Amino acid sequence: MPLIKPPTPLSKPSTPQAASKQVPPFIQCPRPTWVADKSDWLQITSPTHFTNFDICPDCYNASLKPAAYARLISPAPPRPEGVSTRCDFSDLWIRVAWAWLYSQGAPDLTLLGQVADVQDPEGTCPNLAQKESGHEGSEKPSATRTWYCLTDPKTDGLIEDMTVCSDCVSHIYTVAPCLRDIFAAAGCSRQVLATCDLMVPNEARTLKYLDQFINVAEKTMETGTRDVTPLTDFVKKWATVPPCRMFERVQGEKCYTLATQAPEWTICEECYITHVHPLHASSPEPRLLSQISASSHPPPAGFACQLYSPRLQQYFQDAVSTNDLASLRQKIMARDRKLQETMQELERLKMQLAQQNMQIKSHQQMALINQQSALSSSLAWQVSSGWIKPTDFSATNASMSQATQIAIQADMTTASIRQLEKEWADFWE
Known part of the structure; x- marks a missing residue:
């Protein structure tokens, strides 16, 4: 966002794909958050042992094992019981660094440790x-700190529509030192209020920006000359355009619609620029385009973008080629009904799962209480009578049995959630 400038005083005061070589694939890391009591972690051990850099087996097998760098990674030493660890390879900056060092043929994985150590x-x-x-949302939080902007080589001025925090700038410079000094401090180097427009909640926009940075870095390494014009042109084009929110309803943003023929079809500005605007150059120009207009009065309840996915884009392409808006409207309305049903059912299942997890925890706690009670009763009998009496764990076992039964039900609920999400992705997304 542009710098949020303070009032005038009365007195003078955004997985990059720039690699020319095919980078081994990334997976959705199963351990992006802290987990304890896992003994299968791996670490970079050569030429430097990065003891604070941990890799889960899934990420290792998918991304690192297929590469020659696997020989530099070894099982991590055992950890004390209860110590929590998260997979550093789940971090986007680490994945950017991995793609960069792989494409550049770096001799080792030192860069990963350097990026992880950025403070x-x-x-x-x-x-x-x-x-x-855990409070992630679709809005970027603002903060008062030092902010940086790219310098426009065409004007020598700062591109203030995109502000980047010093932490993201440090990561970019660490990954690709050849990009150093492409940013300049904004607000006369004072701490001001702004948001970070690089590492944004919408990861697709972040990846597009990072691709541009990596492209400049690659060409700089190839030619020995740095030209940031493609990067700054891209930023100037997109920095003021809100990222597509997909099926999330948004308010107060520009939207495009087929108001008279298919009012249910609403799309965001990003998708209009990406998928619709280029069609105006077609010859002959599709008749449907003349009916698409920017809404001067977006729906009070907000709108959801109907062009963000390949399926929706195919619906639109079919309508463009046939000019059959009735069919487009029918498909969109059917999809909206299915989305509402799916979201309601997902919400119900997730609430059910949360209740089941609470019940499991309650029965487990009761099992501990019953266990302590049984042990205390047995000890009291021994002290008073001098005889050893078998400890009665029947109440403990009953509580654990209840916890196990509900855990089975919770697994079934989790499976239902995954199946519903898969059905939506496979047939409706």
């Missing part, structure tokens, strides 16, 4: 801090 004096990126706190 910005002003703290982590506000967007990442929000995500790690």
